[in-house]
Amino acid sequence: MTAVQDTPHTGAGGPGAGKVAVVSGGSKGLGRLLVERLLADGWKVATFSRSANEFVKDTLAEQPERFLWEPVDLVDRKALRSFVGGAARAFGGIDLLINNAAVLNKQELFLTASPRQVDLLLASNLAAPIALAQACARVMSNRGGGQIVNISSINAVRGYRGVAVYSATKAGLDGFSRSLARELGPLNIRVNSLVPGFFDSEMTTEVTEQNRERIARRTPLGRLADVEEIADAVLFLVSPQSSFITGQTIIVDGGITC
Ligand SMILES: NC(=O)c1ccc[n+]([C@@H]2O[C@H](COP(=O)([O-])OP(=O)(O)OC[C@H]3O[C@@H](n4cnc5c(N)ncnc54)[C@H](OP(=O)(O)O)[C@@H]3O)[C@@H](O)[C@H]2O)c1
Structure with missing residues (x-):
């Protein structure tokens, strides 16, 4: 059997063969799908989340040479750096970081939000991706380039x-992407923001049916996104077909923001 025939099952010989991706929050939702598709394309993938689920356990058992998972919480900056160091040592470098994990916890009105909840969101959704980007970009710069x-x-x-x-x-993450793209472009590291519209996942389980219908009505394409459509756009940004795109905010939302 040739390597090309092997590709759909093992990823061997796929477009990511020999490359290493770090994906935060790869156990569920969009992160899980990205891990699955990167592995199918031949990438080695390192990911973390707070807990392991069946997907993580099965993938660790099935692909121990190409899949790495550790329990890490986004708020633990030291653990994030140590995770990146461990991934680079295990797989021999890092070519791609997808800052996917984020928390929403619960929707609440600003006037009654506790300082603790505000700090948690800032630490998890902004400080953590910045820390991961710095740790990964240092590895990428030693390897001649990469992508975030x-x-x-x-x-x-x-x-x-x-x-x-x-x-x-x-919004902070989008600004971060633009300025970082300017700084890291000369090091051959591309940085982009991918902006998804609503898609079904654990994060959106609290969206009521009424709100779901309202979102669909306000969306020119008349529906929520399928998570596969968001992953397609991320994988386009990761592919050689987007080699001249950096510092951009790519919106994939069925037109709801237009
Ligand atoms: N769903 C939507 O409609 C939507 C729309 C626009 C943007 N987004 C963005 O898309 C990304 C993925 O969202 P999703 O809906 O796929 O999320 P999800 O289904 O809730 O999955 C989040 C992933 O991140 C991990 N995670 C969450 N909190 C973490 C923490 N504190 N430390 C470490 N890992 C953590 C989760 O695992 P554990 O729980 O085990 O830690 C899980 O693997 C997020 O950045 C989100 O803001 C989502």
């Missing part, structure tokens, strides 16, 4: 009640 994709949100672009601080973290 920051997963933002349409809350960074349009206002919604109950998510002011979450929105601030995502």
Whole structure:
């Protein structure tokens, strides 16, 4: 059997063969799908989340040479740096960081939000991706280049009640992507923000059916995103087909923000 025939099953010979990705929050939702698709494309993938689920356990058992998972919380800056160091040592470098993990916890009005909740969102959704980007970019710069994709949100672009601080973290991430792209471009590291519209995941289980219908009505394409459509856009940003795109905020939302 040729390497090409092997590709759909093992990833061997795929476009990511020999490359290493770090994906935060790869156990569920969009992160899990990205891990699955990167592995299928031949990448080695290091990911973390707070807890291991069946997907993590099965993938560790099935692909121990190409998949690495550790329990890490976004708020633990030291553990994030140590995770990146361990991934680089285990796989021989890092070519891609996808800053995917984020917390929303609960939607709440700003006037009654506790300082603890504000700090948690800032630490998890903004300080953590910045720390991961710095640790990974240092490894990438020693390897001649790489890519960073920051997963933002349409809350960074349009206002919604109950998510002011979450929105601030995502808007911060978009600004971070632009300036970092200027700084890291000369090192051959591309940095982009990917802005998804609403898609079904654990994060959106609290969205009521009424709100779901309202979102669909306000979306020119008349529906929520399929998570595969968001992953397609991320993988485009990761592919050689986007080799001249950096410092951009790419919105994939069925037109709800237009
Ligand atoms: N869903 C949407 O409609 C939507 C829309 C726009 C943007 N986004 C963005 O898309 C990204 C992915 O969202 P999703 O809906 O796929 O999320 P999700 O289903 O809730 O999955 C989040 C992933 O991150 C991990 N994670 C969460 N908190 C963590 C923490 N404190 N430390 C370490 N890992 C943590 C989770 O595992 P553990 O729980 O085990 O830690 C899980 O693997 C996020 O950046 C989100 O803001 C989502």
